[in-house]
Amino acid sequence: MRSTFVDCLIRRARIDERIFLVTPDVGFSVLEKFADEFPDRYLNVGIAEQNAIGVAAGLALSGRRPYVYSMVPFVTMRCFEQVRVDVAYMQTNVRLVGIGGGLTYGPAGTTHHAIEDIALMRALPNMTVCAPGDPVEARTLIEESFDHEGPIYFRLGRNGEPVLYDTGVKIEIGRAVTITEGDDFALIATGNMLELGKKVAHAMQEKGKNGTLLSMHTIKPFDTEAVLGLIDKGLPIVTLEEHNVIGGLGSAVADVIAASGKATRFRKVGIPDVYTHSVGSQEYLKREFGLDLNSIVSIVEGVCR
């Protein structure tokens, strides 16, 4: 997704002088292409994330469209109050591009993981929060961002994510995409859990259960209608996110269910409000938290009964 992002940005920067790329020193092997072609619109402001956000806000206040690129914790949490005041409060056209959503940076360790970012970013008024689940969603949402008014946070993976879409599916900010349809259960996945969501739906199909799979690539503004549709059909709902179970996709869905006044079976699958002290790959750490095919299939079987 990193290269998807840079390629999109370069294409646009050729015809759009407003596009700037700002990084607190994590460009190596990814951003050079942009830096070489647009040296005046590429700023490595040093390992100084708070400064990066302020500089980007200043650029945005001067009519530019800066994309601030770093690892998720450093572009959201290190500079949180600068994001709050300079970006969200002032509604500047700054785009935060975080790489390594969830446990992507596995063995690098917990300082490099990101399990709280969705909760933090969606709590900011005016902020749009996108967590694309594959390169097609990433490309479409980034392209839409070029002319979008207001701040946006993109939670991306890293590189090499598989394409999960057939061509021609309509993807737009704020609208969930229905990937599969079925009347036995509903899965709502965001970001890097979409791939697993597809596998779960497939595994359930082999067990004779057909489910609806929604890709909730935008967490804010939230597609309340899509969730209400599932509730109205009486489908048990399971949410999937590589994020703390507090404050993320599952919480957003729970809000909709509670406010609907209708009862529905509901389970959140996510990281159970802990920091890991284990060492291992993204896949290994996900398994530690039950974010794996078998564990999720048994949860879905449970809600289907």
Added chain:
Amino acid sequence: MKETIAKLEEKARSLRVSIIKSLHKSQSGHTGGSLSSIDIITVLYFHKMRHNPAEPLWAGRDRFVLSKGHAAPAQYVALADAGYFPKEDLMTLRRLGSHLQGHPDSKVTPGVEVCTGSLGQGLSMANGMAIALKLDGKANRVYTMLGDGELQEGQVWEAAMAAAHYKLDNLCAVVDANGLQIDGEVERVMAVTPIAEKFRAFGWHTIEIDGHDIGAIINAFDQSELLKGKPTVIVARTVKGKGVSFFENKASYHGVTPSDEELPKALECLGEQCNL
């Protein structure tokens, strides 16, 4: 003294070998900044600091905070060699089930004082430790190491101001001034020079040395211990990737590990036979 220096030089050499082997095995991690810092880390763990590997939380210990947490492999090899955990663990770096995360985790690795990896935060925590030790009337010292790129973080200068304000003469910071960061030369990305002058303006005692000269490192730490009323910063000029000629001064080896082909050549540079 001569003998001490020779012994520490040999220790640093063997620790470089361990860093290379451990990073080759993990195939992810930070090579350049581990090799630039290891001479200083060697002097700290095997000469200067009072510490007890059998009792990592011994109250009489000096503290070491690796603020540039990505150099974890350098700290891990020193800890293992000192006896905090078995040396075999080094070959589990970043591997499944290991206690050695890519960045130091004080909750699971004996001898690690704080969780670092997010740059710019170590000096503040070292300040807190130094303040507490002073309040307790303890003679323990606090050491911390920062990268030169890391100095771009604003928090470093908030902490620098505080350390001088509180007259933390029990605190000694080392800047591993290897001149490089991820995207290239520090001077070109975002100049931080003159480093020593900046710290002096903030009220620190400063010492500038060659960070690979063991004798100079020892002298600098000794000097910092004698100085009263001010924190000391040692600005250590270093070579990123030091010891392995084809890694030296190359920004591209910041976060790249030795490949299978590079391993024997790297070990040869360090005067080690490769017997795999």
